[in-house]
Amino acid sequence: MIAVVQFGGSNCDRDVVRALDHVGLEAQRVWHEDGLPTETDGIVLPGGFSYGDYLRAGAMAARSPVMEDVRQCIEDGTPVLGVCNGAQIGCEARLTPGAFTTNRSARFQCEHVHLRVENANTPWTHAYEEGAVISLPIAHGEGRFEIAEERLSELNADDRVLFRYCDATGAVTEAANPNGSTDNVAGVLGERDTTAVLMPHPERATLPAIAENGTDGHPILEGFTVSNT
Numbered sequence: 001m002i003a004v005v006q007f008g009g010s011n012c013d014r015d016v017v018r019a020l021d022h023v024g025l026e027a028q029r030v031w032h033e034d035g036l037p038t039e040t041d042g043i044v045l046p047g048g049f050s051y052g053d054y055l056r057a058g059a060m061a062a063r064s065p066v067m068e069d070v071r072q073c074i075e076d077g078t079p080v081l082g083v084c085n086g087a088q089i090g091c092e093a094r095l096t097p098g099a100f101t102t103n104r105s106a107r108f109q110c111e112h113v114h115l116r117v118e119n120a121n122t123p124w125t126h127a128y129e130e131g132a133v134i135s136l137p138i139a140h141g142e143g144r145f146e147i148a149e150e151r152l153s154e155l156n157a158d159d160r161v162l163f164r165y166c167d168a169t170g171a172v173t174e175a176a177n178p179n180g181s182t183d184n185v186a187g188v189l190g191e192r193d194t195t196a197v198l199m200p201h202p203e204r205a206t207l208p209a210i211a212e213n214g215t216d217g218h219p220i221l222e223g224f225t226v227s228n229t
């Protein structure tokens with residue numbers, strides 16, 4: 001069972017449950033104060049505006065006691081995916097490197113972006129070839145990935161950048177960088193490749209009924225089945 005952890009202000013938790021259901025995975029929303037059910041074999045930190053994005057997006061949710069359980073699950077090899085606000089929470093909780101800060105535009109941005117798959121050898125990207133270009137929606141005000149230069153070199157060396165913003169041809173350019181993220185980074189891996197966070201929303205590009213968003217998010221969510229085998 002995939003636990004979709006809900007904090008005060010989460011607003012993508014139902015969408016994630018529905019998308020996982022479409023992928024054929026049993027998922028359940030779990031209120032963060034209730035802790036993780038014993039049958040948890042995957043975790044999603046969903047998008048939204050936990051605690052109103054006060055202080056910094058994700059900063060308060062990252063300090064919920066449930067995050068200790070999440071950390072323990074990661075150590076046990078349980079796959080964990082953070083999406084948008086969930087990515088911000090993941091970085092704030094130091095499950096993944098770097099930080100998400102205010103977009104270069106200083107505005108909330110809701111648009112479709114192209115992403116280049118930088119590492120296809122992970123559960124989340126197993127269905128893609130390295131260098132593949134996919135399209136997912138973004139919707140955030142604080143999605144600008146920042147990290148110290150030395151840490152970025154380490155991340156690159158360890159192949160822990162999962163996705164970069166690119167144009168339709170796969171070129172990683174400044175023009176294709178929607179929010180000013182360092183090195184166009186849109187998603188990163190934790191110390192294990194079973195932990196990943198990304199700002200774009202795979203659950204919004206999974207259901208065929210939302211045709212304009214495509215279905216490129218489907219294989220990403222399927223990562224839970226890959227890492228569970």
Ligand SMILES: NC(=O)CC[C@H](N)C(=O)O
Binds near residue numbers: 046047086
């Ligand atoms: N869709 C979301 O999860 C929003 C993310 C976050 N609250 C932001 O605006 O940056």
